Amino acid sequence: MKLSAKQIKIKLEEVMDPELNISIVDLGLIYNTKIIKNKV
Template sequence: MKLLKKTVLSKLSEVLDPELNISIVDLGLVYDIKVEKSRVKIIMTLTTAGCPLISMIEGEIKNKLKEIGLKKEGVVIDLTFDPPWTMEKMSKKAKTMLGIS
């Protein structure tokens, strides 16, 4: 199971925020990944609650996870805003890309 969780995280790091062109993992949007047999639950947030691009991000997540054999119906994305996203959640790489020290 751990290997699958690590593989899922690796695939999620390939999903880019459409506006910032930075990985959702580096942005700190992925809070948790739960793996149960052939089902994956991703607990994540967005930089803003009213983000109009959520369907695009969800579609890209499901497409990336399909590459490792997960069916779209086996991927559950649980969107939360608790705790709210802050810039402190970003990786050093993301901060550097955005010019934030």
């Protein structure tokens, strides 16, 4: 399966900060993503 930046962002939005219960994307902890040879 080929990954897309959109698919990666959707999955990262599911990762929650355990103390704040807010996604790491919403907290601004993800600045960018890079896909190289189907690896993130």
